[in-house]
Every structure is written in structure tokens, then in C-alpha cells.
Amino acid sequence: MVDFYIQSYVPTKFGSINATHYIAIVVNILLIMIFSYLIGRLNLKAELRTLSMARDAFKGLNLDEKEAEEIDILDKKMIEIAASDQKSRKALLHEFVEIKKKLDTMRRNLAFLSIDVVDSTGMKENEDNMIIANDFAEYRIFVEGNLNTFRCIKSTWTPDGVMSCFETKEDAFNAAKAIMEGLPEFNRTVITMKRAFVVRCGINAGILLFDDQLPLEEISDHVIDIAGHMQKYAEPNSIFLARELADTFDSPQLFKPVEKIVDNLAVSKWSQSD
Numbered sequence: 001m002v003d004f005y006i007q008s009y010v011p012t013k014f015g016s017i018n019a020t021h022y023i024a025i026v027v028n029i030l031l032i033m034i035f036s037y038l039i040g041r042l043n044l045k046a047e048l049r050t051l052s053m054a055r056d057a058f059k060g061l062n063l064d065e066k067e068a069e070e071i072d073i074l075d076k077k078m079i080e081i082a083a084s085d086q087k088s089r090k091a092l093l094h095e096f097v098e099i100k101k102k103l104d105t106m107r108r109n110l111a112f113l114s115i116d117v118v119d120s121t122g123m124k125e126n127e128d129n130m131i132i133a134n135d136f137a138e139y140r141i142f143v144e145g146n147l148n149t150f151r152c153i154k155s156t157w158t159p160d161g162v163m164s165c166f167e168t169k170e171d172a173f174n175a176a177k178a179i180m181e182g183l184p185e186f187n188r189t190v191i192t193m194k195r196a197f198v199v200r201c202g203i204n205a206g207i208l209l210f211d212d213q214l215p216l217e218e219i220s221d222h223v224i225d226i227a228g229h230m231q232k233y234a235e236p237n238s239i240f241l242a243r244e245l246a247d248t249f250d251s252p253q254l255f256k257p258v259e260k261i262v263d264n265l266a267v268s269k270w271s272q273s274d
Helices: 002-009 020-059 065-083 086-106 129-149 169-189 222-233
Strands: 107-117 154-157 161-166 199-209 238-242 256-262 265-271
Touching: 107 129, 107 169, 107 222, 129 154, 129 161, 129 169, 161 169, 161 222, 169 199, 169 238, 199 222, 222 238, 222 256, 222 265, 238 256
Parallel strands: 199 238
Antiparallel strands: 107 161, 107 199, 154 161, 238 265, 256 265
């Protein structure tokens, strides 16, 4: 078939030599090269489209400075891949995948517990500074002991509050519950200040980019922010969390709905008095 078209449109006889067969071979090679090039370009477009979707998924998350740098590297690799030849492209694609794997390992489903002392400033009024320092140090030891009992991954303290991270929402809840239930005994047998420690707590959970090497205070994400906001609006001796999160517990009846909206989320609570 190729020979017929060649003989129809291309001179094939040079003197006594019929070059049809040889021209056909050259044409076939050229067609294969063109076809391979077009397939390569189509594959490249598909690859870049897939990589773009992966890159954009990470851009949709709240990123800290280190994670944003990783995304910038991905963007640069995308440009290099698009402009590269096939051999170079394979190496660049491999490097892109390795960077994406690194980001994937940082994306985790975690729970956060925020705890604050109710009216800590008022507690310190008319108290000796040495007594204040001792009692708050004892309180910190008490809280950290309970956090560690329920497998806290890492935590960070403000002067009188703490944000802590857990693998599961159940661990976060059980840690908060243990602290509240242990405070009466702690206040009765440990501190010497006139006023007892009373706390309020907030819990939230979700997927975020989480670098184990970074201190918790350097990790910024809306998932963490919501835990802090829940704590801010919580009642004394209570735990606030989103109602939709409370409903995912094995015993959702432990939590009671409250007439409160925090970050556009309906709220449920657990408290000692319920």
C-alpha cells in the first residue's frame, strides 16, 4: 500500500534502479517517528494534567513556609518537565514523584486538644509569686502527665494554656476528660493558692500537612485553629467540639448539643455535670 502511494506521488526510478522499496522504508521510519512524537506529546499532556491535579490538591491546604517551598519546587519541576526531551522528562518525573511522596507522608489525619485555665489572671491576685510559680509548675506536670498517658504526639504551651496533638480524637477526648476528672484531687492535695484550677477545652480533628520535625507552634492550619476557638468559647469544666465531629465517636450520646456556633460549626459539649 505504501509502495503504491509512493509510486503515485514520488519519483522512484533513477536510471535503471527502482528505489520504491527504500523510499518506503524511509517513509515508514518517518511515520513511526512522527507517531511516536505525537504519542509522547499526548502522554506528556496526560502526565502533566495528573501532576497538576496532585500539585493543586496540596495548594488547597494551608501550608507553612517549608511546605510552600516544596510546592514551589513542584511548580518549577512542572515547567522543566514540559520543556524537556523524553529522556530528561523521565528523570524529572521521577524527581517530581519523590517530592510528592514526601508531601503525602506529611498529610495526616490528627486530633488537637486546646486547654486553658479559666481566669488564670484572677487566680494570681493577692498571691505570693513563689506560690504562684510553684502551683502553676505543678499544674503543668499534672497536665503533661495526662497528655502523655493518652499518647500525645507533641504539645506547645502558652503561659497558662496548652495545645496538644494526638493520633485520634478519642485520645484527645480521653486526655481532656482525665484532666478534668483529676483536677478536684489535684486542687485538694497539691496546690496552696486560694483559688482552684478550673479549665475549659476545645477539640478538633482533620487532615493537614504535619511535619514531625517542626515544633507544634510552627505548624499553622485551620484544623488547629478550630480547636483553639472551641476552647475559647467553651464553658468552665467542659469540652467543646464540632457537632459533626462528636457524631463520629462510638458513643456520641456522651456529647450534648449547645446553642453555639463556632467558625460556622454547630457545637456539642461534654462536661462533668452532664
